[in-house]
Amino acid sequence: GENVEQHPSTLSVQEGDSAVIKCTYSDSASNYFPWYKQELGKRPQLIIDIRSNVGEKKDQRIAVTLNKTAKHFSLHITETQPEDSAVYFCAASGYNTDKLIFGTGTRLQVFP
Amino acid sequence: SAVISQKPSRDICQRGTSLTIQCQVDSQVTMMFWYRQQPGQSLTLIATANQGSEATYESGFVIDKFPISRPNLTFSTLTVSNMSPEDSSIYLCSVAFYREETQYFGPGTRLLVL
Numbered sequence: 001g002e003n004v005e006q007h008p009s010t011l012s013v014q015e016g017d018s019a020v021i022k023c024t025y026s027d028s029a030s031n032y033f034p035w036y037k038q039e040l041g042k043r044p045q046l047i048i049d050i051r052s053n054v055g056e057k058k059d060q061r062i063a064v065t066l067n068k069t070a071k072h073f074s075l076h077i078t079e080t081q082p083e084d085s086a087v088y089f090c091a092a093s094g095y096n097t098d099k100l101i102f103g104t105g106t107r108l109q110v111f112p
Numbered sequence: 113s114a115v116i117s118q119k120p121s122r123d124i125c126q127r128g129t130s131l132t133i134q135c136q137v138d139s140q141v142t143m144m145f146w147y148r149q150q151p152g153q154s155l156t157l158i159a160t161a162n163q164g165s166e167a168t169y170e171s172g173f174v175i176d177k178f179p180i181s182r183p184n185l186t187f188s189t190l191t192v193s194n195m196s197p198e199d200s201s202i203y204l205c206s207v208a209f210y211r212e213e214t215q216y217f218g219p220g221t222r223l224l225v226l
Contacts, residue, residue: 032213
């Protein structure tokens, strides 16, 4: 079955710097890759997603890139702010399935 | 998206008892899922709740321990049976609309088993 690896597990950056989180997946048939942000004590919230027919997607300070050949995708946050501090999860869903398999999470801390 | 609620929001239970968690959505959804998130960990899919039929369980989860109901397109329950301290976790439901892969999560139920 699908397996999703996520790195790093923790990431500390200075406010204004960029942050990059990387994920790799095992199932070459996976075609949907969402990213969720989970603040302490809150539910996971979708922040951006990408489908396998697209290589990059941007939404203001957030971007996701997908390399299907290498089976990895990355989240890029530019001009980080303290409110970006949270745990971020990547996920992948396989072809013809509605299930999401989640990565292990990255705890991002942005210091003012 | 959708407005998703869960009841209870938290509970403290004695070992050997059972707890039923409810998930209610304000609009009809195609898919409903139940996840477990242990402290400081990622989300693990327990099962897919199928409307009008038995749930589809993931490896490591069984119906006797986690019975699930989904009587209609807006409501589902997850029961955690014969609880032990190892069942202490956050249980989350998620939903997806017809022909959409995006899943939206409920607020979660924090369970502590003593």
